[in-house]
Amino acid sequence: MVTRRAPVQGERISASDLTLLTTDRGPAPMNLAALIRVEDGSLTPPAVVRATLSARVERVPRLHQLLAQRRRGLARPVWSDDPTFALDHHLDFRSGIATDEALLRLTADLACRRMSRQRPLWHATWVAGLPDGQAALILVIHHVVTDGYGGVALLRLLADAPPSLIGASDRREAARGGTAQLSEPPGRNPRSGTGRPGAFSRMIRGLAELGLTQGRPRLAERTAYNRPTGPRRRLTTVTRPMSDVIATAHGRGCTVNDIVLACAVGAMASTLASRGERPRRVGVSVPVSARSPEAGGALGNATGVVALAVPADPDTEARLHWISSTMRAHRAARQAPDSALASGDAGDGVRRATRERGESAGPLGLAFRGMARVGLFQAFIDHQRLVNTFVTNVRGPEVPIGVAGHRVRSIIPVAVTPGNVGVTFDVPSYAGELVISVVADPDVVTDPDSLTGRLEAELDHLIPRSAT
Numbered sequence: 001m002v003t004r005r006a007p008v009q010g011e012r013i014s015a016s017d018l019t020l021l022t023t024d025r026g027p028a029p030m031n032l033a034a035l036i037r038v039e040d041g042s043l044t045p046p047a048v049v050r051a052t053l054s055a056r057v058e059r060v061p062r063l064h065q066l067l068a069q070r071r072r073g074l075a076r077p078v079w080s081d082d083p084t085f086a087l088d089h090h091l092d093f094r095s096g097i098a099t100d101e102a103l104l105r106l107t108a109d110l111a112c113r114r115m116s117r118q119r120p121l122w123h124a125t126w127v128a129g130l131p132d133g134q135a136a137l138i139l140v141i142h143h144v145v146t147d148g149y150g151g152v153a154l155l156r157l158l159a160d161a162p163p164s165l166i167g168a169s170d171r172r173e174a175a176r177g178g179t180a181q182l183s184e185p186p187g188r189n190p191r192s193g194t195g196r197p198g199a200f201s202r203m204i205r206g207l208a209e210l211g212l213t214q215g216r217p218r219l220a221e222r223t224a225y226n227r228p229t230g231p232r233r234r235l236t237t238v239t240r241p242m243s244d245v246i247a248t249a250h251g252r253g254c255t256v257n258d259i260v261l262a263c264a265v266g267a268m269a270s271t272l273a274s275r276g277e278r279p280r281r282v283g284v285s286v287p288v289s290a291r292s293p294e295a296g297g298a299l300g301n302a303t304g305v306v307a308l309a310v311p312a313d314p315d316t317e318a319r320l321h322w323i324s325s326t327m328r329a330h331r332a333a334r335q336a337p338d339s340a341l342a343s344g345d346a347g348d349g350v351r352r353a354t355r356e357r358g359e360s361a362g363p364l365g366l367a368f369r370g371m372a373r374v375g376l377f378q379a380f381i382d383h384q385r386l387v388n389t390f391v392t393n394v395r396g397p398e399v400p401i402g403v404a405g406h407r408v409r410s411i412i413p414v415a416v417t418p419g420n421v422g423v424t425f426d427v428p429s430y431a432g433e434l435v436i437s438v439v440a441d442p443d444v445v446t447d448p449d450s451l452t453g454r455l456e457a458e459l460d461h462l463i464p465r466s467a468t
Contacts, residue, residue, distance in 0.1 A: 026418035033111035041135025220283030254324035262320040263458035269312035381419030396430040
C-alpha cells in the first residue's frame with residue numbers, strides 16, 4: 001500500500017507557474033495531454049483501472065491540490081489540499097472508439113476542454129474496446145502543474161512497470177522514477193527572477209538565449225498558419241524507430257533535435273509553398289529546460305526558449321546544416337562569460353562552467369505577466385511576429401512502462417498553445433520509438449493531412465524507410 005506524504009499547505013506557486021496561470025485567457029486552455037496506448041488493456045475491468053490509478057495518484061500530492069488565492073491581488077495563489085478530492089471527479093470511462101483517427105480526435109477534444117479551478121487541474125479518461133484488444137489512458141493536466149519535462153516524471157509515477165514486462169536493470173531505472181515524491185525543481189529558486197545576487201547576470205543570459213543581445217530581433221514572416229487560433233485542435237502523428245533516427249544523427253554529426261527541426265520547418269515551408277506562400281525563413285521557438293540534474297522528476301515549470309529564424313531552404317541538407325551549426329553555437333554560448341553574452345560574442349575557445357539553460361524564462365515571464373496585468377497579453381500573442389511555430393522535444397522513458405499490469409505501447413503528447421501559432425510539433429521518445437505529434441487548429445491549418453504527409457517525406461529523405 002502506498003502511503004501518501006502530507007503536502008505542504010499554503011505553498012506559493014513559482015513565478016514561472018504564475019506566468020502560465022495569468023496568461024491562460026484564450027479560447028483554448030493551456031493544457032498538456034498524453035495519449036497512452038495500452039496493450040490488452042480492454043481486458044482490464046473498470047474497477048481495476050480505478051484502483052490502480054487511485055494508488056498511483058497517491059504518489060503525487062500535487063494531484064490532490066487546488067489553487068487558492070489567500071489575499072486577492074496581493075499574493076500569489078497557493079497550492080492547498082482539496083478537502084473534497086475524489087478520484088471519480090477526475091476519471092471517466094469511454095468505449096466505442098473504432099479507429100485510430102477517432103482516438104486522436106477524442107484526445108485533441110479532451111485536451112481543449114477547460115478544467116474547473118475549484119478542483120485539482122487534471123483529468124483522465126480510460127478508453128476501452130480499441131482494435132486488437134487495446135485500451136488507452138488519456139491524461140490531461142493544466143500547464144501550471146508542470147511543463148513537459150516534469151510531465152515525463154509524472155507519467156513514470158502514474159504508470160507501473162511489472163517485473164514480467166521489463167528486465168532487472170530496467171526495473172532499477174523505473175524504481176528511481178517511481179518512488180520519489182514530486183516537488184518543484186531544486187537548485188535555483190524559481191520564485192523570483194530579480195532582487196537576488198546574480199539576477200542581472202541571469203537576465204543577460206536570458207536575453208542572450210532569446211537572441212535579444214545582438215540588436216533588434218528579426219520579425220517572423222506572416223503566413224496563413226499564423227492567425228488567432230480558436231478552441232479546437234486536430235492531432236496527427238508520424239513515427240520512426242529511435243535507433244534509425246539516432247544513427248542518422250550520428251552519421252551527419254548533428255542531434256536528433258536538429259533532424260526534427262529541419263523536417264518540421266521543411267514540411268511547413270513546402271506546404272505553404274503549395275498554397276502560393278514562400279517565406280524566406282520560419283521562426284521556431286524551441287523550449288529548453290532550466291532543470292538542474294539533481295532536479296530529477298520535479299513538477300512545476302522551469303523552461304525557457306531558444307528562438308531560431310530557420311531559412312526555408314527547399315534543400316533539406318542545407319537546412320539541416322544551418323540548424324546544426326546554429327545550435328552548436330548556442331551550446332557554445334552557454335559556456336561563455338557573461339560579458340561575452342552581453343556583447344553577443346560567445347568567445348570561441350572560452351571555457352567556463354556550463355551555463356544553465358532556460359534563463360529566458362525570467363525575462364519572458366516578467367514581460368508576459370506585465371502584459372496580462374494590463375489586459376494586453378491576448379492581443380499580443382494573437383498578433384505576435386516572433387515565431388511561426390513551436391517544436392518541443394522531450395525524452396521519455398527508454399524502457400517500457402505499464403498501466404494496470406499491461407505494457408504501454410506508445411505515448412503521444414499534445415500541448416495546446418494559445419495565440420496565433422496555428423500548428424506546433426510535440427516530439428517525445430518512448431521505448432525505442434520517436435513520435436512527432438502535429439497539433440493544428442483546423443480552422444487555421446485547413447490542410448493538416450498534407451502538412452503531415454510532407455513531414456513524412458522530409459523524414460524519408462533523411463531516414464529512408466528501407467532503413468527502418
